Amino acid sequence: MKLTLTQRLSIVFSALLLACCGASAWLQIRSSDLHDQEVIQGLSRDLAGHIARSAPLMDANGLRPDAVRQLFGQLMVVNPSVEVYLLDNQGRIKGDDAPIGHVKREQVNLAPIRRFIAGDTLPILGDDPRSTDxxxxxxxxxLQVNGQAPSGYIYVVLLGEAHDALAARVSASSVLRTTLWYTALVTLLGLIAGLMAFGLITRPLKRLSAAMLRFDANGEPDTQPHVPRSSSAGTRDEIAVLETAFAQMAARIGEQWRELTRQDQQRRELLANISHDLRTPLTSLHGYLETLSLKSDTLGETERKRYLAIALAQSVKVGRLAQALFELARLEHGNVQPAWEEFSLVDLVQDVFQKFELPAEARHIHLRAEIPQRLPTVCADLGMIERVLTNLLDNAIRHTPADGTIGVDLAYRDGKVSVTVSDSGSGIPANLRDGLFERPFSSGGGHRGGGFGLLIVQRMLQLHHSQIRLVEHTGAGAVFCFELPTSLSSQTTGATV
Structure with a gap:
């Protein structure tokens, strides 16, 4: 059966707690026994010496059995827990008052006795004559006779058979059982309290695991699991820090997924618009070429030239669209980097105006420029900025009616030169303003939208760490604005157009 991490940790914790409680109980009992033995041995330290001095157990003829039996019997009546033995110099038992068959040893090891007489640290354990181990x-x-060298030893076992029998009966009594029950109850309460505390500690980990299992990479706000963002600042709780990090990661993944979804939708729209913009001129080009091919013998010279002119215009339109797509692809994939240089934006505006003088005159559109007397040079890619201005003016001319006006205003603000291009055309419909610089809109239907020209403008300005924006204003037409950094030398020039 598979167990969860919390269950495995709980089992390990319970086993360790029970083992520690058992070891602690054993150590307490053991230390209590050693303490009792040390106290009893310390209190009875002089008992054997008192017995040896109180009555003569030996005379010149040797051991006095009657005196030994009488004295040992009296002592064991006074204190049934003691057992008295008379030993010779080799530790052999020469006298006792034990019942027949109770003595299991014939000799006692004298090494502990000598340590006891020498005053070593208590407790000192010696052989029990009534047990083999x-x-x-x-x-x-x-034991001395007439002050001569020791002729034997008085050996008193302080916790004899009577003590062992009484201890065995007491161990089964209600007092000991009650004590054991109290110990078990305390252990159980400690186990319950420990498991509850362990559950509280691991609750954030469970919550984090559940959130990770429910996590949806789609990143929709209403489908994301709720992950409490614990304040990890200044805390040492690793789980809280991990929980906060996961919440931040989930939010970041959600944002990235939504951004990928949005970009994918934009690419789909881009492909749809490309297909639409290419289909119209290609269809027209194919139709006129097919007409020329089928009716070449019946068409007059004038009609043939007109059809060829229309086909040529459509081919030029397809070529411009293909060139724009190629340029946009290079910008999107980072294959183009700006070549920074210092130049006069005033001179560039003059050059671009000269490029559009004839198209503007043909449509009866007035070109206007407002340039201050002293304007710093800018630091940018000259070719890219020329393309930006060309796209904006070309877009303005195509959507400005006859007798309209197109203006370019330059100004120096906050260390940058701002460029504003305005026209008196049809303006940008409200439903096309969102995402105007992120995806192209079809120009069909007679409405002004954002084509590949504005996408190219946006990508080029992004390479200059700038952005083009549509300025809200009252009146007809559209107003676009962007900014360029000034050069390091901050050279100034005066010009009028």
Whole structure:
């Protein structure tokens, strides 16, 4: 069965908590036993010496069995938990008052006894004569006769069989069970509290995981999962920082996806408009050429020249459109970079005006320029800026009626030279103003829209870190404005047009 990360962490946490509680309980019991043994051994340290001095257990003839049995019996009646033994110099048991068959050893190791007599740190455990492998706290003292060298030892086991039996009965009593139940209850409460705290800590991680599972890369605002943006400033909570980072990433991906969708829609519209703009002149060109081919023998010289002129005009229109598409593609893919140079914008405007003098006179359109007396030179790509002005003026002439006016105004503001191109034509319809410089609009239907010329203008100005904008104004026509940086030398010139 697959478990979630939270479940696995909870199981590990529970196991560690139970193990720690068990180890802590064992250590407490163990330390309590050692403490009790040390206290008991410390309090009874002189018990064996007192026994050795209180009554003669040996005389010149050796051990006095009656005296030993009588004394040992009295001591065990007074304190049933002690067991007294008489040992010789090799540790062999020479006297005791134990019931028959209870003594399991014939000899006791003397090393702990010597350490006890020497005063080593308590507790010191010695052999239990009534067990083959048990070690218990004891009291010991040398046994001397007439002040001579020790002829044996008094060995007192402080926690004998009576103590063990009583401890076994008490361990099964209600007091111990109640204590164990209290310990288990405290452990359970600690486990519950720990799991609740762990759940609260991992809740942001669960919320983040759910948000990541529900995340929709389409990036629509109404379909995005709600991710609380915790304030990560100044916090050390890694989950909160990760949650905030994911929210920012989700918003960024959504924005990028919507931008890609918008660009894809623009490309679809671009292809549709290209198809429309190419189909009309190509159809016309094909029709006139086909007519010339089929009726070459019946057409007069005048009609033949007129058809050829129309076909030639349509081919020129297709060529201009193809050239514009090629230039726009180069700008879109970054294949063109501006060649920065200093030049006079006044002289450039004069050159462009001269280019459009004949078309303007043919349509009875007046060209006007407003240029201040002192204007700094600009730093830009001369060819690109000439193309920008050419496209804007060409677009203005095509949409300005006879006896109209086209104006170019130059001004110096905030370290930049602003260029404003205005006309008295039909203006830009309100429904075409959004995205005017982002996608071309078909020029059919008699309405003025944005063609490839405005797209090329926008891309070229973007390479100059500038933007072209449509200026809102009262009256007829359209007004476009953009800015160019001045040159470093800030040379000035005076000119009039």
């Amino acid at each position: 048990t070690r218990k706290v004891f009291s010991a003292a040398p």
